[in-house]
Amino acid sequence: MRKLKLFGRVLWRSCTDPAYYKDIVRARASFSLKYLFVFAFLFSVVATVRYAYSFAAFLPKLPQYVAMAREKGAGFYPKDLVVTVKDGEVSTNVKEPYVIDFPFVLPADGDNKPEHLLVIDTKATAERFTAYKSVVVVGKNTVYYRDDKGYKFYPLTDMKGTTVINYALYDEWAGKVLPYLNYVPQIVYGAGAAGLLLLPFVLTTGRMAEYLFVLLVLTIFSLGLAKLLKKKLPYPTLYRLGMHAITVPVLMTYFFQFFGISVPFLFPLVFVGWMGVVLSRVSR
Numbered sequence: 001m002r003k004l005k006l007f008g009r010v011l012w013r014s015c016t017d018p019a020y021y022k023d024i025v026r027a028r029a030s031f032s033l034k035y036l037f038v039f040a041f042l043f044s045v046v047a048t049v050r051y052a053y054s055f056a057a058f059l060p061k062l063p064q065y066v067a068m069a070r071e072k073g074a075g076f077y078p079k080d081l082v083v084t085v086k087d088g089e090v091s092t093n094v095k096e097p098y099v100i101d102f103p104f105v106l107p108a109d110g111d112n113k114p115e116h117l118l119v120i121d122t123k124a125t126a127e128r129f130t131a132y133k134s135v136v137v138v139g140k141n142t143v144y145y146r147d148d149k150g151y152k153f154y155p156l157t158d159m160k161g162t163t164v165i166n167y168a169l170y171d172e173w174a175g176k177v178l179p180y181l182n183y184v185p186q187i188v189y190g191a192g193a194a195g196l197l198l199l200p201f202v203l204t205t206g207r208m209a210e211y212l213f214v215l216l217v218l219t220i221f222s223l224g225l226a227k228l229l230k231k232k233l234p235y236p237t238l239y240r241l242g243m244h245a246i247t248v249p250v251l252m253t254y255f256f257q258f259f260g261i262s263v264p265f266l267f268p269l270v271f272v273g274w275m276g277v278v279l280s281r282v283s284r
Contacts, residue, residue, distance in 0.1 A: 014244040018281040032243040044203035066184050072103040077170035084164050088141050088157040090122050097121035215242045222275045229279050248274045
């Protein structure tokens with residue numbers, strides 16, 4: 001508890017007391033490094049609590065989602081559809097283009113939201129595939145699929161022999177796979193608990209790497225300010241001061257983000273401004 005109070009005092013003075021930085025100049029580098037680590041860790045814990053709250057709100061709905069997936073999955077494949085792949089060429093017994101939609105409503109994603117799960121069109125050209133706005137498009141001898149970077153394709157020309165895909169085959173496959181959905185809640189509970197335990201440490205590592213790298217660049221501006229103010233402070237000392245000064249732009253950035261306000265170059269501008277105030281009070 002005493003160490004936590006000490007951290008709180010250091011945090012407060014790092015944000016509000018430029019004269020406090022005189023003490024930081026005389027302190028060991030390990031003091032500033034420990035401060036930055038605890039600062040990053042506490043922010044990571046706050047972020048983890050937010051994730052945990054969302055995860056806890058999702059858990060009661062999980063059995064309902066599993067039941068819906070089992071129900072939708074059992075009769076998902078159209079009973080009248082027969083797809084035949086013979087020596088790498090696709091043919092069907094239905095009128096094309098044949099569209100299979102999602103069994104559930106997708107969340108809104110602007111213009112990037114796919115409209116269909118699968119479209120079969122063995123007569124379409126490659127240029128038409130993107131117009132379907134489907135996750136998967138099956139052509140005569142190519143399967144096109146969509147990811148975050150656009151469409152990719154998988155050629156079927158290497159397939160030899162004949163493969164027939166129909167409702168009976170899907171029903172057999174579903175009968176083997178769908179029972180495993182009963183284990184999904186236990187897997188999600190275990191993976192979620194383990195993930196939440198590890199998340200603070202993962203986030204802390206990422207934040208520390210980010211802060212230390214950003215300070216490598218921002219300290220160059222601090223060096224320019226020090227010369228402008230005729231302060232004979234070397235780069236390593238300015239870097240240590242930055243480990244405390246970075247508190248202000250980090251907190252201000254989170255504050256503006258919380259209210260949905262976007263300010264260009266807020267972080268570097270606040271850091272340089274605060275360092276200017278700090279250096280004006282540090283004598284060397």
